[in-house]
Amino acid sequence: MGTLKPQDARRIEALIGRMTLTEKLGQLTMMAASHTVTGPVIAGHSTDDIRSGRIGNLLNLIGAAAAREMQRVAVEESRLGVPLLIALDVIHGHRTLFPPPLAEVSLFDPEAWRMTAREAAKEAAADGIAMTFAPMLDISRDPRWGRIIEGPGESAWVGRLLAEAKVRGFQGTDLAAADSIAAVAKHFCGYGAVTAGREYASVDISERALLEVHLPPFAAAVSAGVAAIMPAFTDLAGIPMTAHAAMLRQRLRRELGFEGVLVSDYNAIAELIQHGVAADLIEAAALALEAGVDIDMVSGAYLQGLPAALERGLVRISDIDESVSRVLALKMRLGLFEDPYRRGAALESAATLAERRRLARDIGARSLVLLTNREDALPLAESIRCLALIGPLADAPAEMRGPWWSAAEPDTQVSVLAGVCEALPETQVLHARGVDIDGEDGSGMATALELCDRAEAVVLCLGEAATMSGEAASRAHPALPGRQRELAEAVLERAGARAIPVIAALFCGRPLIVPWLVSQASALIAAWFPGCEAGRALADILTGRRSPSGRTPVTWPRAVGQIPLYFGQRSGGRPADPANRYSSRYIDESNEPLFAFGHGLTYGRFSLANVRVRPESATETSTVEISVDVENHGGRRAEETVFLFTRRLKSRVAPPLLELHGVGKITLDAGARGTLILHLPARELRSLGPDLAPALEPGELEILVGPSADRSSLLSTRLTLLGQPPRRS
Numbered sequence: 001m002g003t004l005k006p007q008d009a010r011r012i013e014a015l016i017g018r019m020t021l022t023e024k025l026g027q028l029t030m031m032a033a034s035h036t037v038t039g040p041v042i043a044g045h046s047t048d049d050i051r052s053g054r055i056g057n058l059l060n061l062i063g064a065a066a067a068r069e070m071q072r073v074a075v076e077e078s079r080l081g082v083p084l085l086i087a088l089d090v091i092h093g094h095r096t097l098f099p100p101p102l103a104e105v106s107l108f109d110p111e112a113w114r115m116t117a118r119e120a121a122k123e124a125a126a127d128g129i130a131m132t133f134a135p136m137l138d139i140s141r142d143p144r145w146g147r148i149i150e151g152p153g154e155s156a157w158v159g160r161l162l163a164e165a166k167v168r169g170f171q172g173t174d175l176a177a178a179d180s181i182a183a184v185a186k187h188f189c190g191y192g193a194v195t196a197g198r199e200y201a202s203v204d205i206s207e208r209a210l211l212e213v214h215l216p217p218f219a220a221a222v223s224a225g226v227a228a229i230m231p232a233f234t235d236l237a238g239i240p241m242t243a244h245a246a247m248l249r250q251r252l253r254r255e256l257g258f259e260g261v262l263v264s265d266y267n268a269i270a271e272l273i274q275h276g277v278a279a280d281l282i283e284a285a286a287l288a289l290e291a292g293v294d295i296d297m298v299s300g301a302y303l304q305g306l307p308a309a310l311e312r313g314l315v316r317i318s319d320i321d322e323s324v325s326r327v328l329a330l331k332m333r334l335g336l337f338e339d340p341y342r343r344g345a346a347l348e349s350a351a352t353l354a355e356r357r358r359l360a361r362d363i364g365a366r367s368l369v370l371l372t373n374r375e376d377a378l379p380l381a382e383s384i385r386c387l388a389l390i391g392p393l394a395d396a397p398a399e400m401r402g403p404w405w406s407a408a409e410p411d412t413q414v415s416v417l418a419g420v421c422e423a424l425p426e427t428q429v430l431h432a433r434g435v436d437i438d439g440e441d442g443s444g445m446a447t448a449l450e451l452c453d454r455a456e457a458v459v460l461c462l463g464e465a466a467t468m469s470g471e472a473a474s475r476a477h478p479a480l481p482g483r484q485r486e487l488a489e490a491v492l493e494r495a496g497a498r499a500i501p502v503i504a505a506l507f508c509g510r511p512l513i514v515p516w517l518v519s520q521a522s523a524l525i526a527a528w529f530p531g532c533e534a535g536r537a538l539a540d541i542l543t544g545r546r547s548p549s550g551r552t553p554v555t556w557p558r559a560v561g562q563i564p565l566y567f568g569q570r571s572g573g574r575p576a577d578p579a580n581r582y583s584s585r586y587i588d589e590s591n592e593p594l595f596a597f598g599h600g601l602t603y604g605r606f607s608l609a610n611v612r613v614r615p616e617s618a619t620e621t622s623t624v625e626i627s628v629d630v631e632n633h634g635g636r637r638a639e640e641t642v643f644l645f646t647r648r649l650k651s652r653v654a655p656p657l658l659e660l661h662g663v664g665k666i667t668l669d670a671g672a673r674g675t676l677i678l679h680l681p682a683r684e685l686r687s688l689g690p691d692l693a694p695a696l697e698p699g700e701l702e703i704l705v706g707p708s709a710d711r712s713s714l715l716s717t718r719l720t721l722l723g724q725p726p727r728r729s
């Protein structure tokens, strides 16, 4: 967070000294302006509450003029003139939408992640926003959970990189700058492990899982200087995170050293009553404050409950003052006291906006994951003169936005139909919706099938509506909704009769369970939601203007019953053996995923050879260099992504089958060779012992390098880890 200048600290103290209790609680309250709705609407607040100091912070306000007016009321008409903190969920862009986080993670490129956050911050700040509720850092291994799309996926290592990149992107180098906004790392902690993938359900994970998997991304966000953190809606082994003093005060503040603001999730303080740990708003407010939550988002519990909690002796005024001082310190760091209107003043030029859309197209194309490509069905042959686009997502610009759209208008999104028509002006592009995304109407099916008789190739655009993932969108059946499977099977059959290729693009906020499609489509693309330039981004890949390069950041299961399925599982004492009934496997399904973590094809054809590690033994202070030769045997220039995994051969704690420690990329022309070098600081290889303390355990380590977490695709070598170097006396 950075410490305050002494004069700022004095100013805050003086300000608090002049505040009434109501004004203090106003600083600890954030209310919704309802320009957009991100939770149950809780009515009953007015501009008068800002004037009277009862509301010190706002969310869901959109537009520079509105932000400026509310700010003016706070600064010019309230007694103490404390500026408002105006926040919004700017998750994957504000007016210009980039792909949502999980899709963007497919790039495995932290600099790209930083850049999109930077651009989103500029746009949001130009609209008067000073804080975003992002990045979401919940590690999730459960595609039933709708919010898997909002985060880093299954790997804690990726989560750490994402945390750092996004915090740097949103906050810039100077939080006070007119184009910087405060980041809020969320949702602390373990929300991605909700029981059975069901939204808002209980979380009950081991201390080891917490430390190994769920905490590291938050630790990385704290190290990167994140301004604020949001506790999760959920409980952790029975203690709601909003009231979890041990996690918030002890672990987050004392152990991780977090000095910033804790902002509750939407209505979460009042929901402590529903959790069953508070009898009323008074107790709920006291519990949250005691746990260290500074800002109450929309529940009104602090305003209504803390005065009585004070009287009853449930909280101390010093705790309230401490929270107020943290909120004021953040406002100061954001430069709001210096100039409350500095955000919302910039008018971005047309050239800037065009450049940002170019970035969105680039990132959108790079987020697409080519899952299968039989007989090089892609890129489409240049000779194709008639192409059919079939499916409910082919002409669905609004859906391309994905789960959060901030201030992005639906008509500024490029549909697949528009993008493909633009990219192939000489080609006749036929289009039929066929069926709706969801529902039973099959009246468009016949028209869609007729197109298969005229076209030379079909692109099937299938998947989920944007609102089928994100918050409150858990699915017990994470497959194609409605009658889409029926449509797809009919198209595959009709097109199959003429032996024309059927390319399927899946627009989705999670891995979809579609083994039947994988085995039948000529090619399959995980398109996620590609953002505002969706159609152009997809067309760039379909036409071969660019080679695909995205890699799936989550394992794709082949059956719901396999969930959770992820590369970091432990072996167990009876690892799967098809010949042995008494081994860890299903009797009715394979253990193998549909697609392994990291899987993704390109238009090149890469082989890896000769993996080396230098030096071959390391102590905690060493950095190891791992190199591998890469060759592109294919006919096209392409970018290959190489993952660096490790596996401890023997350890006091049963080691995961694979641990991710690095990713490298190399672009090679057709027929070219190169060498990829990755650096691995040995301290990264520390693991948590039986006592949960981190240490570098001496012993043999397998180094595994390859294009995905599929064990059969990995090259392997060894590294010896030595104990601590002897201390010099």
Ligand code: NOJ
Binding pocket: 038, 039, 089, 133, 186, 265, 266, 471
């Ligand atoms: C609830 C969500 O859990 C959180 O992620 C979001 O930031 C808030 N609503 C505010 O919209």
